Amino acid sequence: MSDKLINATNLQKFFDQFIAVDNIDLSVSRGEVVGFLGPNGAGKSTTMKMLTGFLEPDNGEIFINNINLKSDPLKAKEYIGYLPEGAPSYSDMIVADFLSFIGKMRGLNDNSLSNRLEEMANQINLKEMWNRPIETLSKGFKRRVGIAQALIHDPDILILDEPTDGLDPNQKHEMRNLIKRISTNKAIVISTHILEEVEAVCSRAVIISNGKLLANDTPKNLENKFLNKNTLFIKVSNKLNNVISKEIKSLLKYDDVKIQKTDISTHTILVSDSQKNPNLNTVLKQLNKLKLDVIEANFQKLSLEEIFRKITSDNNSK
Amino acid sequence: MNNYLNKTYIILDRELKGYFRTPLASIFLLVFLALSSGMTFFLGRFFERDQADLTAFFSWHPWLFLVLMPAIGMRLWAEERRSGTIELLITLPVTNTQLVVGKFLASWIFTLIALILTMPIWITVNYLGEPDNHIILISYFGSWLMAGAFLALTSCMSALTKNQVIAFIISSISGFVLIMAGFNLVLSAVRSWSPNWITETISSMSFLSHFSRIQMGVFDLSTLVFFISIIILCLWINVQLVQVKKAD
Secondary structure, X not given: OOOEEEEEEEEEEXXXXXXXXXXXXXXXXXXXXXXXXXXXXXXXXXXXXHHOXXXXXXXXXXXXXXXXXXXXXXXXXXXXXXXXXXXXXXXXXXXXXXXXXXXXXXXXOHHHHHHHHHHHHHHOXXXXXXXXXXXXXXXXXXXXXHHHHHHOOOOOEEEEEOOOOOOOHHHHHHHHHHHHHHHHHOEEEEXXXXXXXXXXXXXXXXXXXXOEEEEEEOHHXXXXXXXXXXXXXEEEOOOOOHHHHHHHHHHOOOOEEEEEEOOOOOEEEEEEOOOOOOOHHHHHHHHHHOOOOEEEEEEEEOOHHHHHHHHHHHHHHO | OHHHHHHHHHHHHHHHHHHHHOOHXXXXXXXXXXXXXXXXXXXOOHHHHOOOOOHHHHOOHHHHHHHHXXXXXXXXXXXHHHHOHHHHHHOOOOOHHHHHHHHHHHHHHHHHXXXXXXXXXXXXXXXXXXXXXXXXXXXXXXXXXXXXXXXHHHHHHHOOOOOHHHHHHHHXXXXXXXXXXXXXXXXXXXXXXXXXXXXXHHHHOOHHHHHHHHHOOOOOHHHHXXXXXXXXXXXXXXXXXXXXXXXX
16 A cells, blocks of 8 residues: 555557656645646646546556546545646636535535635635636636645645636735645645745655656755756855955856855855856865855755756757 | 436536526527427417317427437537536536436436416316327327437537537437438338338338327337437447547
């Protein structure tokens, strides 16, 4: 028995000759929030649709809480809450009736349904819109209704396809807080192309492009893995006045040496060159001559956005 | 089993209430009553016939249903696919058969409501004379059964497209073919080149010939089996279409 709530192996999906998902492995444990990243058309939604049982993979297997999705789809689907892309709902229904319908379909009895409805109204702030037809709601509220229907049966697994797409910054912030709040005892997969979202809520980032899984790691590990070899980042615990700064610049034979004050007692030195990558050992030796106390020295870290661009553009150019 | 039926009922309940959430139900019921009465009194010459029966009322039902059943059923699947709610439905712990049957039953019950609302005509003919109420009751049941076949056909066609208008047109055309199958015009064209059994098979597929027999008070097992088979066949194809076309 695996403790993984989602365990998908070798997933493949073809649309005619086009391969939308190409041998993707993905597992998610309780307490994890996995950010699914990728350019438009990368295969994010197709993968999510396979994980929820909407599409059948052409190859590969999916286990939901150790239940094979293919052989026992009804049982497996009970563990999943799903927000499809665009948060579709029956726009002519009022919020209460729509959530009640989904709750009943999820097998909740009258008692637990009324409890869950009340919890949803409070937890997702839907009280004021409770008896309004969904078609009259703003995009933000429609998205909340979508989240509420995914959560109504308190599922172990939550799959959210672009939950913050089209929301204003305040609504995005609220949505992320909500995801963080509920993430402790669930396995959550969210797809997005907003990188800050991954940094804000996800414990793991999965990057896919052209149907292939290109990276699968914590945001921190990704930052450590994908360093900018063009720029050296050196932090020293010395006060660098103008004279020392000039000395450093003349000692280091590179095009571009920037010295910035980090705080009262530390400075950072950024070294880069348009012709060649700077050599870490050489630079450290030179700085040693000036008796500087180096606290940290490495190639400069890339932001998640830069990592994403690098990975996906490398894959596209192959 | 209980759980299985329960989920089907929840789908049915949502769909049936859905008709009444929008003006669709009232518009449809009004149009149905206006057209069925109009055809009975003006085209069917109810009074001029001077007979205490509802032949003038029922004989127009196949033609009325040809347009009105696609109007009721065109949204059943096309709208789910257009709005993306099909993703919600399919990812619920429910089978496609439950979804298809629940939706179909909702539209069929809605049609039953429409037929019940025509009861004043029945009362009128009883007030004016002494009709054979047995034949009228059988005709009502036959009419509802035929409506079910039209609806199952429409539901099936609705799963083919995201566009309700297209669903309406292809449902009407296929319904027209099933009505016309009993006409001499079609049969004589087929008879000239095909063996007798083909002509008879085509003739036996006709909604019109089955319904004409019902109107005469002849309700045999073959008619019941015919309409029920059409319904089951169309719904079975409907289930397959939902499976195949859901992600298009």
